[in-house]
Amino acid sequence: MSDYDVLCIGNAIVDIIAQCDDAFLTQNGIIKGAMNLIDMDRAGLLYSRMGPATEASGGSAGNTAAGVASFGGRAAFFGKVAKDQLGQIYAHDIRAQGVAFDTTPLPGEPPTARSMIFVTPDGERSMNTYLGACVELGPEDVEADKAAGAKVTYFEGYLWDPPRAKEAIRLTARHAHEAGREVSMTLSDSFCVDRYREEFLDLMRSGTVDIVFANDHELKSLYQTSSFEAGLDAIRKDCRIAAVTRSEQGSVILRGEETVWVDAMPIRELVDTTGAGDLYAAGFLYGYTKGLDLKLCGDLGSLAAALVIQQIGPRPRQNLLQEAQAAGLL
Amino acid sequence: MSDYDVLCIGNAIVDIIAQCDDAFLTQNGIIKGAMNLIDMDRAGLLYSRMGPATEASGGSAGNTAAGVASFGGRAAFFGKVAKDQLGQIYAHDIRAQGVAFDTTPLPGEPPTARSMIFVTPDGERSMNTYLGACVELGPEDVEADKAAGAKVTYFEGYLWDPPRAKEAIRLTARHAHEAGREVSMTLSDSFCVDRYREEFLDLMRSGTVDIVFANDHELKSLYQTSSFEAGLDAIRKDCRIAAVTRSEQGSVILRGEETVWVDAMPIRELVDTTGAGDLYAAGFLYGYTKGLDLKLCGDLGSLAAALVIQQIGPRPRQNLLQEAQAAGLL
Numbered sequence: 001m002s003d004y005d006v007l008c009i010g011n012a013i014v015d016i017i018a019q020c021d022d023a024f025l026t027q028n029g030i031i032k033g034a035m036n037l038i039d040m041d042r043a044g045l046l047y048s049r050m051g052p053a054t055e056a057s058g059g060s061a062g063n064t065a066a067g068v069a070s071f072g073g074r075a076a077f078f079g080k081v082a083k084d085q086l087g088q089i090y091a092h093d094i095r096a097q098g099v100a101f102d103t104t105p106l107p108g109e110p111p112t113a114r115s116m117i118f119v120t121p122d123g124e125r126s127m128n129t130y131l132g133a134c135v136e137l138g139p140e141d142v143e144a145d146k147a148a149g150a151k152v153t154y155f156e157g158y159l160w161d162p163p164r165a166k167e168a169i170r171l172t173a174r175h176a177h178e179a180g181r182e183v184s185m186t187l188s189d190s191f192c193v194d195r196y197r198e199e200f201l202d203l204m205r206s207g208t209v210d211i212v213f214a215n216d217h218e219l220k221s222l223y224q225t226s227s228f229e230a231g232l233d234a235i236r237k238d239c240r241i242a243a244v245t246r247s248e249q250g251s252v253i254l255r256g257e258e259t260v261w262v263d264a265m266p267i268r269e270l271v272d273t274t275g276a277g278d279l280y281a282a283g284f285l286y287g288y289t290k291g292l293d294l295k296l297c298g299d300l301g302s303l304a305a306a307l308v309i310q311q312i313g314p315r316p317r318q319n320l321l322q323e324a325q326a327a328g329l330l
Numbered sequence: 331m332s333d334y335d336v337l338c339i340g341n342a343i344v345d346i347i348a349q350c351d352d353a354f355l356t357q358n359g360i361i362k363g364a365m366n367l368i369d370m371d372r373a374g375l376l377y378s379r380m381g382p383a384t385e386a387s388g389g390s391a392g393n394t395a396a397g398v399a400s401f402g403g404r405a406a407f408f409g410k411v412a413k414d415q416l417g418q419i420y421a422h423d424i425r426a427q428g429v430a431f432d433t434t435p436l437p438g439e440p441p442t443a444r445s446m447i448f449v450t451p452d453g454e455r456s457m458n459t460y461l462g463a464c465v466e467l468g469p470e471d472v473e474a475d476k477a478a479g480a481k482v483t484y485f486e487g488y489l490w491d492p493p494r495a496k497e498a499i500r501l502t503a504r505h506a507h508e509a510g511r512e513v514s515m516t517l518s519d520s521f522c523v524d525r526y527r528e529e530f531l532d533l534m535r536s537g538t539v540d541i542v543f544a545n546d547h548e549l550k551s552l553y554q555t556s557s558f559e560a561g562l563d564a565i566r567k568d569c570r571i572a573a574v575t576r577s578e579q580g581s582v583i584l585r586g587e588e589t590v591w592v593d594a595m596p597i598r599e600l601v602d603t604t605g606a607g608d609l610y611a612a613g614f615l616y617g618y619t620k621g622l623d624l625k626l627c628g629d630l631g632s633l634a635a636a637l638v639i640q641q642i643g644p645r646p647r648q649n650l651l652q653e654a655q656a657a658g659l660l
Contacts, residue, residue: 016419018426019647052396052423054643055385066382085415085441089346093382096348111415312642313384317349 003149005289010061012079057093067282086112123270138164147175157188184211187218262298265306275314279304333479335619340391342409387423397612416442453600468494477505487518514541517548592628595636605644609634
């Protein structure tokens with residue numbers, strides 16, 4: 001038996017969440033719906049202009065790890081916080097969710113990463129991320145036993161932004177594949193794809209990555225096409241399994257010649273899209289590592305995504321296993 | 331013209347909010363619905379047992395200041411944070427709400443105060459407060475111009491817990507009364523009343539405090555009576571104005587022989603009672619400093635309280651002026 005179902009690797013980020021109108025985004029040069037990378041000075045400037053906020057542990061792959069654990073899956077996480085109050089909060093929250101998290105915190109500067117997330121009235125979130133301590137994640141943070149002991153290792157494309165995290169990913173993938181495990185990634189953001197297109201394609205085509213998560217924008221960016229169908233045709237050849245999400249239109253899962261269409265779950269009210277993709281991946285990977293069929297994996301992803309977008313913050317407060325049972329999925 | 335409508339003075343606390351069941355409270359010796367004072371060791375222990383949490387700036391009088399500002403009132407705040415990440419968050423949030431906040435932060439230890447708030451399925455909150463830097467608030471933090479320039483100074487009874495804050499209160503009240511202003515307090519919590527009953531009664535009977543906010547439990551504790559009516563009769567004699575809240579039964583406002591009954595606002599769903607009393611005071615004091623009649627002051631309090639208990643966290647995300655206008659109150 002494996003030690004973990006899913007090992008997640010990502011930027012360990014505390015979200016600082018406030019509401020704003022669309023004019024605020026324009027006036028401050030924030031690309032709507034995207035993850036905008038910012039330095040410390042800009043972080044200070046934007047924070048001075050930000051309204052009253054609330055804080056919650058986030059980070060894409062961290063949210064996925066928390067989601068897997070909430071389904072009852074065994075999850076672990078690699079990510080770098082600093083030894084400061086935000087780092088304590090981050091470590092507390094992910095461990096309190098039942099995720100194994102043992103990455104050594106960074107003593108001293110830079111501080112724990114934070115992302116200022118502005119939520120517009122349409123529920124869309126625009127992120128402004130100061131990477132802080134995340135830039136120090138490197139291969140020395142890879143715990144070989146967890147890499148070899150997890151059924152699936154999952155990492156975020158965002159990890160190509162800090163300088164040495166990619167080395168940690170390649171090392172983890174080697175441990176995982178040597179142990180006969182699978183490796184998965186999310187393309188994270190269409191602008192992130194634009195920054196690292198060739199490297200992401202190489203990860204897929206070299207077999208470093210087996211399972212790819214993307215949304216339709218990221219898929220089109222990856223293959224520089226305006227055609228969703230052309231993107232599907234291309235990604236089908238480039239990885240073993242691809243799960244492509246399309247907001248309220250649901251998702252499509254490709255495995256070789258197989259194509260599985262999955263509906264989105266109906267929601268009462270869209271509040272904040274933060275975490276939607278992360279929680280889709282959590283539901284999918286929980287189902288996948290339990291050996292469920294692809295359609296059910298997708299349904300679990302849709303359920304978790306639907307729950308998280310009806311609240312403020314990136315991790316659902318509900319117990320996802322109970323929610324899935326109540327929905328008749330498990 | 332006065333510089334401020336309301337000057338609030340209170341413990342500057344960041345709330346750490348998680349859900350739990352009633353058994354958790356019993357197992358951990360937490361008095362349900364109360365503010366439990368804890369030391370650093372117990373804070374560490376409880377945090378280690380707490381589920382994934384979210385953080386939001388809180389503190390009773392700070393919430394009231396934020397509420398007054400959200401109504402469009404001119405608010406100021408005195409309270410002590412440390413120079414640390416939680417202190418930065420606290421200062422950001424209250425200033426971003428439009429509240430003047432200039433208390434010098436404490437360099438070094440102890441850290442910014444935090445309250446671990448456990449919300450049970452019935453929406454009741456049980457607070458566990460580590461006072462941290464708040465113990466350093468003293469008369470040297472009183473800004474005389476703000477004390478003299480605010481129509482009403484409002485402080486929390488909780489300030490009798492830290493050692494020297496009461497000196498700051500007495501000094502502020504002196505400045506205020508010398509300038510012909512009014513002074514107001516909340517009794518905060520029935521156990522707090524139990525700790526400082528004689529001092530609170532003396533504040534009222536000596537005329538140091540003109541306007542008193544209390545809930546029914548605090549009123550009964552103050553006069554050590556099980557009769558709500560007996561409590562009303564007593565407090566009517568001890569202060570110029572008393573506003574007594576009774577959860578879903580609304581509130582009653584007493585001024586001399588005058589008695590004004592105010593209904594609670596209907597709500598869709600009770601989520602988290604944190605901030606209910608603080609926001610009632612905010613609505614009341616906004617109306618009072620605008621010269622509105624007592625019934626309307628109470629209605630504004632009911633509105634703000636109803637909004638805050640339908641969300642997680644102690645300060646409503648809505649603009650209270652717009653909400654009051656939409657409700658036809660302003």
